[in-house]
Amino acid sequence: MTVIDSPRTPARPARRSGVNLEKWGWVYMRASGVLLVVLIFGHLFVNLMVGEGVHAIDFGFVGGKWADPFWQWWDVLMLWLALIHGTNGMRTLVNDYTNPGMVQKVLKGALLVSAVVLLVLGTLVVFTFEPCPAGAPADLLPSFCPAA
Amino acid sequence: MPENPAGTLTAPEKPAKQKPGGTLYRGREGMWSWVLHRITGVAIYFFLLVHILDTSLVRVSPEAYNAVIGTYQTPIMGLGEVALVGAIVFHAFNGLRIILVDFWSWATRNQKVLFYVVIALWVLTMLAFVPRHLINVFSH
Numbered sequence: 252m253t254v255i256d257s258p259r260t261p262a263r264p265a266r267r268s269g270v271n272l273e274k275w276g277w278v279y280m281r282a283s284g285v286l287l288v289v290l291i292f293g294h295l296f297v298n299l300m301v302g303e304g305v306h307a308i309d310f311g312f313v314g315g316k317w318a319d320p321f322w323q324w325w326d327v328l329m330l331w332l333a334l335i336h337g338t339n340g341m342r343t344l345v346n347d348y349t350n351p352g353m354v355q356k357v358l359k360g361a362l363l364v365s366a367v368v369l370l371v372l373g374t375l376v377v378f379t380f381e382p383c384p385a386g387a388p389a390d391l392l393p394s395f396c397p398a399a
Numbered sequence: 400m401p402e403n404p405a406g407t408l409t410a411p412e413k414p415a416k417q418k419p420g421g422t423l424y425r426g427r428e429g430m431w432s433w434v435l436h437r438i439t440g441v442a443i444y445f446f447l448l449v450h451i452l453d454t455s456l457v458r459v460s461p462e463a464y465n466a467v468i469g470t471y472q473t474p475i476m477g478l479g480e481v482a483l484v485g486a487i488v489f490h491a492f493n494g495l496r497i498i499l500v501d502f503w504s505w506a507t508r509n510q511k512v513l514f515y516v517v518i519a520l521w522v523l524t525m526l527a528f529v530p531r532h533l534i535n536v537f538s539h
Contacts, residue, residue, distance in 0.1 A: 281501070284494045291487060300528065304535035305480065308468050310461035313454075330451065337444035344437065369451045376455045384460065391461035 262351050276339055283332040290329040314382035314393035323377050330373045338366040428514040436493050439486035446483055477536030481529055488524045492517045 265273075297316075299305055316322040341362050349355040383396035392398055426433075456464040470476060496513045499506035506513055 281494075281498050284491075284498065288491045288495065291491070295484060295487070295528075299480070299484070299532055299535075304532055305472055305477065306535055306539050308471070310457060310464045313457050313464070333447055334451070337440070337447055340440050341444055344441065365448065369448065372455055373451045376458045380457060387461045391465060 262346075280336060280339060283336045287329070287332050287336060290325065290332065293325070294329060310391050311393045314380075314396075317377065317380050318382055318393065318395065323380075327374055327377050330377075331370060334366055334370055334373075338362050428511040432493055432496070432514050432517070435489060436497075439490040442486050443483070443490060472536070472539070474536060477533065480536075481532060484528055484532070485521070485525060488528075489517070489521050492520050492524075 265271075298308060317326075342359060345355060345358045345362070349358065382393050383398060384392075387398070389396075389398045453464075453467045456467055471480070493514075496506075496510070496517050499513065500510045501507075
């Protein structure tokens, strides 16, 4: 006879000593969630509600924002908090809807790799951004560029 | 029949109305808030992947970035942005509800009420956002 585990039986027993990573993941979701409400509501308000909203967004708009370290750090903080929050949430879904095994390992590996690649890419983009690239059409540049 | 004293036959009581679905779990506010939190979370996650990549085009050239961001300014994407903001606002307010339910015993007892508070705050926020956004989208 097949014995079916009770619904809340963990796939493997919890670690008995050391850092409880699942607990800190649980704490992270709540702490980052509160910060993200502020960061993302601010992001949406400035980019979609002020002035012409979505129609004002272009290269010059981004250049104008990232000329200010305040918005650089706002966006980088939002990037790290949101992508790790989202990746950990997706990990919860993988745990819920797949069984331990190769498929689950591949899915979690894909989540980890895409998060690391996008965190590195996004951080480099924000901090190496060149608002006045040489040779670009003057009418596409922010107004503070010498060529504009 | 000890329930029926001798000589008093009564019609059997109407059987309790059978609910459809038998043993299928049909949750209420708690389950639906959980379902919506998952669906909106997954949707926001996949948008975030795309949004990091499209924003990264500012590092390629002004023309490349403007070409892609221009597709966000079409009427169809304008409606998509309403759906996106709706998902984000629900996930945000329901996430705060989850934190309250976790840490505050009053909120644990009143999680159903708090679900309707989340819905009300969502409606108010969307009333502030949607008209303004649609005017921006459709007035160009």
